[in-house]
Amino acid sequence: MHLTRIPSDTVFQALADETRLRIIHLLVETGEESCLCELVDSLLEPSYKLSRHLKILRQAGLLTSQKEGRWVYHRMLEEPSYITRLYDVVRALPDADGVYAADLTRFHERLCLRDGGRCLVGIQREEFRAEAVD
Amino acid sequence: MHLTRIPSDTVFQALADETRLRIIHLLVETGEESCLCELVDSLLEPSYKLSRHLKILRQAGLLTSQKEGRWVYHRMLEEPSYITRLYDVVRALPDADGVYAADLTRFHERLCLRDGGRCLVGIQREEFRAEAVD
DNA sequence: TGCATAGTTGCACTATAGCGCAACTATTAT
DNA sequence: ATAATAGTTGCGCTATAGTGCAACTATGCA
Numbered sequence: 001m002h003l004t005r006i007p008s009d010t011v012f013q014a015l016a017d018e019t020r021l022r023i024i025h026l027l028v029e030t031g032e033e034s035c036l037c038e039l040v041d042s043l044l045e046p047s048y049k050l051s052r053h054l055k056i057l058r059q060a061g062l063l064t065s066q067k068e069g070r071w072v073y074h075r076m077l078e079e080p081s082y083i084t085r086l087y088d089v090v091r092a093l094p095d096a097d098g099v100y101a102a103d104l105t106r107f108h109e110r111l112c113l114r115d116g117g118r119c120l121v122g123i124q125r126e127e128f129r130a131e132a133v134d
Numbered sequence: 135m136h137l138t139r140i141p142s143d144t145v146f147q148a149l150a151d152e153t154r155l156r157i158i159h160l161l162v163e164t165g166e167e168s169c170l171c172e173l174v175d176s177l178l179e180p181s182y183k184l185s186r187h188l189k190i191l192r193q194a195g196l197l198t199s200q201k202e203g204r205w206v207y208h209r210m211l212e213e214p215s216y217i218t219r220l221y222d223v224v225r226a227l228p229d230a231d232g233v234y235a236a237d238l239t240r241f242h243e244r245l246c247l248r249d250g251g252r253c254l255v256g257i258q259r260e261e262f263r264a265e266a267v268d
Numbered sequence: 269t270g271c272a273t274a275g276t277t278g279c280a281c282t283a284t285a286g287c288g289c290a291a292c293t294a295t296t297a298t
Numbered sequence: 299a300t301a302a303t304a305g306t307t308g309c310g311c312t313a314t315a316g317t318g319c320a321a322c323t324a325t326g327c328a
Contacts, residue, residue, distance in 0.1 A: 009226045012149035016241055017316080023315050034273060049317075051276055056315095070274045082226035089223060092216035093142045122273060130273070155298080185306055190285095204295050204304045209294075239325060256303060264303065 007062045014060035015086070019045060020053045024062070024076065025100045026107055028087045033075035034107070037123045042107040046128055062086075071119055109132075140182055140195045148194035149220070153179060154187045155227075158196070158210065159234045162221045167209035167228070171257045176241040180262055196220075205253055 015021060022043055027034060038055070040047050054074055057063040062083060065074045077082055095101055113121055123129050149155060156177055170188070171191060174181050188208055191197040196217060199208045212218055229235055245253055257263050 005230060007152070009150050009152045009155050012146050012155070013315095016143050016144035016150040018141070018143045019316090021146070035318095037273095046318085047275065048277080048319085052316085055276085067275095070258075071274065080226075080228075082223050082228075085219065085223045085226055089216050091218045092215075092219055094216075096139060147285095153286090170273085171303095180288085181305065182307080186286085189306085201294095201305095254324065 008024070010060050010064070011082075011086070013061055014037070014057055015090075017053065019043070019049065020057060021090070022103055023050070023053060023057065023083070024087075024101065025090055026103050027063075027074070027076045028090050029104060030107065032107075032111070033073045035071040035073050035119045037071075037121070038110050038119055039074075040106070040123050040128050041110045041125050042103050044125065044128070047123065051115075068118070144194050145196070145220070148191055148196055149224075151187065151190075153177070153183065154191060155224070156233065156237055157184070157187060158221075159224055159227070160237050161197075161208070161210045162224050163234070163238060164241065166241075166245070167207045169205040169207050169253045170249075171255070172241070172244050172253055173208075174262050175258050176237050176263070177246045178240070178259065181257065185262075202252070225246065 001032050013025075014021075015024065015059055023039065026032075026042060028037070036051060038044075039050050043050065043118060053061060054065065058065055061075055064077055067073075076083075076087070093100075108126070113119070113124070149158065151258060157173065159266065160166075160173075160176060168176075170181055170185060173179075173184050173188075177184065180249050192199055196211060197208055198211055201207075210221070211218075227234075243259070247253070247258070
């Protein structure tokens with residue numbers, strides 16, 4: 001699948017960030033794929049930030065991204081086997097602050113806006129919308 | 135056991151380094167405990183470097199260290215459950231360069247020098263011994 | 269054709285991680 | 299006591315990671 005060999009510590013490096021863990025937790029827990037704007041509305045983080053974190057996850061061989069018109073859908077990969085074991089760890093993580101739970105709640109709400117399983121709207125949260133030029 | 139709450143990303147941060155992965159791989163694969171000098175002779179890395187990495191693993195809640203005379207024995211912890219799942223990942227990691235295998239070979243050789251299951255000698259490799267002051 | 273918008277990325281800044289050196293503590297043996 | 303040695307750590311250095319801002323590309327719609 002990927003031609004470049006990925007060092008083992010790179011994989012863990014990819015998980016060694018709270019925002020990336022939130023992304024992974026969300027996608028692993030739901031088994032869903034998600035476009036960037038849905039993630040923005042779920043994690044309440046700006047798109048440029050999430051976009052960069054998604055790139056890191058992709059380069060670490062954890063995530064695949066597919067463009068579909070204006071939207072890009074991201075989903076976790078299921079191979080090789082140490083990756084799926086990694087997801088077992090992620091699912092077993094404590095959620096002391098309830099951050100993961102809150103992300104999930106917002107994500108599920110956001111999924112209701114889909115039409116035919118596809119995201120047809122952009123970022124809903126005002127504070128993360130690109131402000132129109134007057 | 136540990137009173138301080140450890141953030142999830144700290145745990146992965148602890149694995150996000152090649153040297154620390156080598157330490158963990160060695161201890162997880164063998165189920166052994168090891169003192170610093172044995173690790174130096176197995177990983178061929180200077181003691182100050184390994185000592186610092188061991189501290190990071192300890193602070194991440196992955197490792198426990200017990201002093202016994204002049205020696206300090208380190209072993210991986212088995213709780214909480216996401217930790218043991220993490221070890222499943224470590225065991226499933228590819229060893230493309232054979233680094234883990236080479237570490238294991240040297241470790242097993244080094245274990246032969248133990249007496250009554252305890253390490254009674256210091257660093258064997260010349261290049262990592264503290265040079266005597268003439 | 270032109271505008272709105274989903275998403276990406278260059279840049280500058282700051283914070284932190286890992287390193288080697290050398291000095292340090294603690295324990296044992298002579 | 300004193301020397302040797304197992305192990306730890308402060309310091310200074312360098313490299314890199316994460317961030318916000320703003321500019322950028324690309325796609326679809328009026």
